[in-house]
Amino acid sequence: MEVAEGLTRILRAQGDGRGDLIAILQEVQAEFGYLPKEAMLGVAKFLQIPESLVYSVATFYNQFRITPLGRRPIKVCMGTACHLSGGELVLEAVQRELDVDLGGLTSDGEFSLDRVACIGCCAIAPAMVIGDAVYPKMTPWKVVEVLTTIKSEIQEANKGD
Amino acid sequence: MTFEQIKSRAVSQWKSLYHGEVPNILIGTATCGRAAGALAVVEAFREELRRQNAEANITQVGCMGLCYAEPLVVIIKPDSFRVCYGKVTPEVVSRLVEGYILGDDPCLELALGAVEGGDGEAVYIPELLRFERERRLLLRHCGYVNPEDINHYIASGGYAGLVKALRMPQGEVIEEVKRSGLRGRGGAGFPTGEKWQVCRNALVEPKYVICNADEGDPGAFMDRVILESDPHEVLEGMLIGGYALGASQGYIYIRAEYPLAIERLGIALKQAEELGFLGDNILGSGFNFHIRLALGAGAFVSGEETALMQAIEGKRSVPRPRPPYPAEAGLWDKPTVINNVKTLAYIPLIINCGADWFSAMGTERSKGTAVFALAGKLVNTGLAEVPMGTTLRELIFDIGGGVPEGKALKAVQIGGPSGGCLPESLLDTPVDFDSLIEVGVMMGSGGMIVMDEDNCMVDTARFFLDFIQKESCGKCTLCRLGTKQMLDILEGIAAGKGRIEDIDLLFELAEDIKMGSLCNLGKTAPNPVLTTIRYFRDEYEAHIREKRCPALVCKELTAYYILPEKCDRACEHCILACSPKAITSNEKGIKVIDQSKCTKCGTCLEMCPSEYSAVIKLSPISLLPPSEASSPKEAGG
Numbered sequence: 001m002e003v004a005e006g007l008t009r010i011l012r013a014q015g016d017g018r019g020d021l022i023a024i025l026q027e028v029q030a031e032f033g034y035l036p037k038e039a040m041l042g043v044a045k046f047l048q049i050p051e052s053l054v055y056s057v058a059t060f061y062n063q064f065r066i067t068p069l070g071r072r073p074i075k076v077c078m079g080t081a082c083h084l085s086g087g088e089l090v091l092e093a094v095q096r097e098l099d100v101d102l103g104g105l106t107s108d109g110e111f112s113l114d115r116v117a118c119i120g121c122c123a124i125a126p127a128m129v130i131g132d133a134v135y136p137k138m139t140p141w142k143v144v145e146v147l148t149t150i151k152s153e154i155q156e157a158n159k160g161d
Numbered sequence: 162m163t164f165e166q167i168k169s170r171a172v173s174q175w176k177s178l179y180h181g182e183v184p185n186i187l188i189g190t191a192t193c194g195r196a197a198g199a200l201a202v203v204e205a206f207r208e209e210l211r212r213q214n215a216e217a218n219i220t221q222v223g224c225m226g227l228c229y230a231e232p233l234v235v236i237i238k239p240d241s242f243r244v245c246y247g248k249v250t251p252e253v254v255s256r257l258v259e260g261y262i263l264g265d266d267p268c269l270e271l272a273l274g275a276v277e278g279g280d281g282e283a284v285y286i287p288e289l290l291r292f293e294r295e296r297r298l299l300l301r302h303c304g305y306v307n308p309e310d311i312n313h314y315i316a317s318g319g320y321a322g323l324v325k326a327l328r329m330p331q332g333e334v335i336e337e338v339k340r341s342g343l344r345g346r347g348g349a350g351f352p353t354g355e356k357w358q359v360c361r362n363a364l365v366e367p368k369y370v371i372c373n374a375d376e377g378d379p380g381a382f383m384d385r386v387i388l389e390s391d392p393h394e395v396l397e398g399m400l401i402g403g404y405a406l407g408a409s410q411g412y413i414y415i416r417a418e419y420p421l422a423i424e425r426l427g428i429a430l431k432q433a434e435e436l437g438f439l440g441d442n443i444l445g446s447g448f449n450f451h452i453r454l455a456l457g458a459g460a461f462v463s464g465e466e467t468a469l470m471q472a473i474e475g476k477r478s479v480p481r482p483r484p485p486y487p488a489e490a491g492l493w494d495k496p497t498v499i500n501n502v503k504t505l506a507y508i509p510l511i512i513n514c515g516a517d518w519f520s521a522m523g524t525e526r527s528k529g530t531a532v533f534a535l536a537g538k539l540v541n542t543g544l545a546e547v548p549m550g551t552t553l554r555e556l557i558f559d560i561g562g563g564v565p566e567g568k569a570l571k572a573v574q575i576g577g578p579s580g581g582c583l584p585e586s587l588l589d590t591p592v593d594f595d596s597l598i599e600v601g602v603m604m605g606s607g608g609m610i611v612m613d614e615d616n617c618m619v620d621t622a623r624f625f626l627d628f629i630q631k632e633s634c635g636k637c638t639l640c641r642l643g644t645k646q647m648l649d650i651l652e653g654i655a656a657g658k659g660r661i662e663d664i665d666l667l668f669e670l671a672e673d674i675k676m677g678s679l680c681n682l683g684k685t686a687p688n689p690v691l692t693t694i695r696y697f698r699d700e701y702e703a704h705i706r707e708k709r710c711p712a713l714v715c716k717e718l719t720a721y722y723i724l725p726e727k728c729d730r731a732c733e734h735c736i737l738a739c740s741p742k743a744i745t746s747n748e749k750g751i752k753v754i755d756q757s758k759c760t761k762c763g764t765c766l767e768m769c770p771s772e773y774s775a776v777i778k779l780s781p782i783s784l785l786p787p788s789e790a791s792s793p794k795e796a797g798g
Binding site: 017018019020021022023025026056057060061062063064078079080081082083084085086089092093096097116117118119121122123124125127134135136139140141144 | 192193195196197228229231377378379380381382417418455456457458459460461472473474475476477478534535536537538542543574577608610612616621624625628632634738740741760762763764767768
């Protein structure tokens, strides 16, 4: 099993104290893009703590997700500066353009959509992040342009396969 | 190696790079620079130097705080002016290489000004008015030194404070911090020296030092910039704190949302260890100190000190009652000092230059400088560091350059979700801990957001409450449920369903939430609502009595309308751009919005060519002509 293998590799490099739980979950998420149920169970066993404790920590923090991430995760910043300059409209435009819910995944698994509290790029608000790239000063129309470009790139790449 | 040997090696390396025969090109590649395209500029310089066969070094630096002008480039040439260029694109790079790297033309049309200072002095650009108002202590090297090379920090005077502290008795270090009058920069403003004294007096071992880099306020990014641009000043502050308190372990709790800051901190820790500033027997003094990074997993409440320690212990970050204070019983119940990034970064300067030097700056009860992140409707967004006591007006107009597009300033938001909104009439309030509390806001960590006539105060209050309500950890009933009730009321008002007695109800709930919450997240949660009602009551009343949003923001009270007399028959920009296909052309070629399909995204307004400017916003919706007013779609929450 893929999850079991990855998990064994991660746990080998980690401490087994109760205090290591968050760091371990962060590693697991870095590996799989989310926290698979199987991995959470494995972590509980490894740290010898109740499974419910792992789940309670995993669901408390915004960073963790228990559903898979898209290949191109989209984060729309909802910090103060972004809100004041139209962040909500940007978020709605992404939802409309990709037909995806907040926290959801497009049917082809390509894009997932989340809101973040602030990425600290307030000077270029409203900001949107796709993968590692930060897109400054977004508007609903720029969202359409950016996503159209990326979608056609994906199509091109798929043709090549 | 002794410190003197390390320093002389660092200085000679610095001199060969910053004062050598070959030009040195500094490019700001902090997060804001990268978002503006700085990495492409780095690439373009490499390419262009090769193509034009020019010799120069490229040094990636942090952020000078002029975020509005990113990507920022400084060219240092032997025996010439050091020139700073703003908004550099790959297209102008060949011109810069040809003009100023190879030739003697400083390309003034692209320049912001000449760079002065450096070599341990604060960097400034005399051509920019803002530097007359600023007093840069923490930002003195930001955007000028390479944050990934410890030698740049050492050559600029770094780690001298640690060396000096290690020769002082521990108690004297704490006395110096106390005498400086330094107050914590995380927001509450507790005297740092006193906190340290309590921890030092505690008899339990071991002790811990924690750097709080969980900069969670939406709208604040000072700590990120400092960590990305000059991380060693924070490490040095932690080391001095560890020495004074008798601690040997430190933690930096930093948000996972700051990947570049984490990466640069990791490099800084490794380099400090290699040179013997970190680890066992530091610089032969017998003092041991280790620092670990703990990555925050994203919870605003983690910034609260007792909650933060829970997170480091691997638990849900839920605050607990104080006392006992962390300085007596903190991380794993051991005495712990938690200080904000900026608080710690002041420490090396205070030890190095003395408490008297520090306390000569600022006001009677707030010493030193304040670092603000300026964002929102401002011409010059970015960071600023000013002496405490500077007025909001100076910050916003002299440094921030005022509101763009000639619009009127409506409010300034200070202190994030715990702070509040001040009106134009209070702009002469000096910035210090106590003056801000007097007018109903608080310093917070230093986020400052300017709002203009296009921002709605009801919507702003709703935004902050929505944030707090989502981030409440749920422990205290009134914070968990009270904020939800306040939010429901505000959403009602924003949707035109408010009652005038709702305003009193909001006051009542606010008092209860303040009384019934354990930590400052809850205690300060009503501030944005209270200050907006206090200073902008007329806007609340317009929403309630007239179903009108004066700033044309609240969707349920606003409609888009195309003025038939301005619409051009041959133009179809809005039709093509409207994704819900709500716009059609009538028999005369005039565009009409089907209000039942309109999602109020504003794209038609954005796309309508400026020579027509035919799309307008209306509020209340009853202003729409009867032909269109049929069934305006209720935009869902």
